Amino acid sequence: MKIWMDGELVAKENAKISVYDHGLLYGDGVFEGIRIYNGRIFQCSAHMDRLFNSAEKTRLEIPYSRGELVDAMKLCIKENGLTEGGYIRLVVTRGVGSLGLHPFHCPRPGVFIIADQIQLYPPELYETGMAVIIAKRRRISPSMLDPSVKSLNYLNNIMAKVEAIDVGLLEAVMLNASGNVSECTGDNLFMVKGGRLLTPPTSAGMLVGVTRNVTMMLARRAGIEVIEKDITPAELKEAEEVFVTGTAAEIMAVTKVDEKVIGDGKAGAVTTRLLRAFREFIETDEAYE
């Protein structure tokens, strides 16, 4: 297994970063998680847009162009023989600095790319759906740290995920400071009501998921009305269907929120239809633009 690090391919056991890297010391950095399907980079431009946007918002200058990073990702796919599926983790850290917060005392950001297999949720979960809780911990608000930045600072999400793990579950819905639904700890959230697809607007404070955008586009193409609007926890529990979207999860039904069973407790018709449309989309060239 080869890792791309600052312009070189190195063996996994030699892919190491300094204990003085601010990515490690302060979670100061940004990243992307990207799917490989059929040996190709899924939604490549959307991921590059988000990466450069995250970097700009955190005053981080990526020392490579988009083209160079895309070439590096392709090289990793080839070198690691990921001709079918896989997952890319592209990380940009603030770089090596001194033991103070000052980001601009780190002369050069560090970049590494891991291309590996991805651990999928068990296939049966796509039919039965998963149970989630509504976390007590709120999603960090945009006035604190813009959640649309995919930063290395995931403790807000991790602590909400711990609430789910503590009750034997894997995912939790996070509310924003106003008490409305924002997203899950590592996925975006959708609900179906009266045949329409509802999802919180980006103003609810969330990571604007690449899978979220693809799902909304596929729904509209299928003639399903999509509405971005604030969703209360009570509305969520009254949904006919609920599902989450994300690079790893793709489209995964949610069949229980806290103690409330959603729909008839299995993946609903709209969720199943969208998952099928998503799988078909993966087979088209458009998915890799």
Ligand code: PMP
């Ligand atoms: N929200 C959060 C907090 C995430 O970390 C992720 C990615 N794992 C998502 C949403 C989904 O984004 P995407 O579809 O781009 O993977």
